[in-house]
Amino acid sequence: MNYRRFLPNLCTAMNLVFGMCSILSTVEGHLDWGALFILCALVADGLDGRIARALGVSSEFGKEMDSLCDLGSFGIAPALLAWALALRHYDLVGVAAAIFFAVCGMWRLTRFNVNANVVHGYFMGLAIPAGGNLVAMSAWLFLSLGIDPVSFGMIYPAAVAVTAYLMVSHVHYPDFKGGGEKIYLAAKIAALLVFAGILYGGCAAVLPAVCTAVFASYAVFGIINHTIAVLAHVKEG
Structure with missing residues (x-):
């Protein structure tokens, strides 16, 4: 066996x-664990590529395997979690939101694989691990605070659908590896405000609040940073 x-x-x-x-x-009704296992999947997902590169054994087999696993852990699992938490109370709207999230996750992974040699320095659309964990960590936060998302009306299914759309959008999310997208101060400030706001609102459950704030602020950061970049390009043109 090749242990490398x-x-x-x-x-x-x-x-x-x-x-x-x-x-x-x-499925067993332990929604908090359902959320935490998605976070654990993120840790495993972050380690595989780093270990492969460190050992010099990156392969097409590993890349395909990674995408298939990502769809299950960050596409299907969060959609089911959101369904069990609240979407099941919205009838067809909830069904549509859950399915839309999983399908967008599949679309995001397929597009990423096809454009792997074309897109450099940024992620086109919100990466599926970030999108899946935004849904999972917010669910964990709601559970920890004893908040029922259904009480917000249509906001919850809309938020799930928007997160799904961000994954297949053309919004440029910096990969923070350098040499990619220009980072604008306004986007940093907006992300910081979102982070601080979630921490303030979820101060009774610090850990889930921090986890939610990380992914939510990144999602908002990408939207604002990309919008400023597009407007700056139009102005220059």
Whole structure:
């Protein structure tokens, strides 16, 4: 057995293992664990590529395996979690929002694979691990605070649908590796305000509030930063 290839593939497989644990926990009614397992899947997803590059064993097999696992852990599992938490109370609207999220996750991964050699320095659309964890961590925060998202009316299914759309949008999200998108101060300030606002509102549940704030502020940051970049380009043109 080639252990150099086994280690990163094991991390990739653990991504899906945690995704399945999330799905099973959600089905059993343990929604908090359903959310936490999605966060664990993110950790495994972040390790596999780094280990593969460190060992010099990156491969097309590993990339395809990673995408399939991501769809389960960050596309299907969060959609099911959102459904169990609140979307099931919205009848066809809830059904549409849950399915839309999973389908957009699939679309996002397919487009990423096709454009892997074309798009550099940024992510086109919100990465599916970020989108999936935004749904999962916000669910964890609602559960920790004892808040029923249904009490907000149509805001919750709309928020799930918007998060799904961001994944397939053409919004440029910086990958923070350098040499990519220009970072604007206004976008940083907006992200900081979102982060601080969520921490303030969720101060009774600090850990889930911090996790939610990280992904929510990144989502908002990308929207504003890209909007400023587009307006600046139009003005220059």
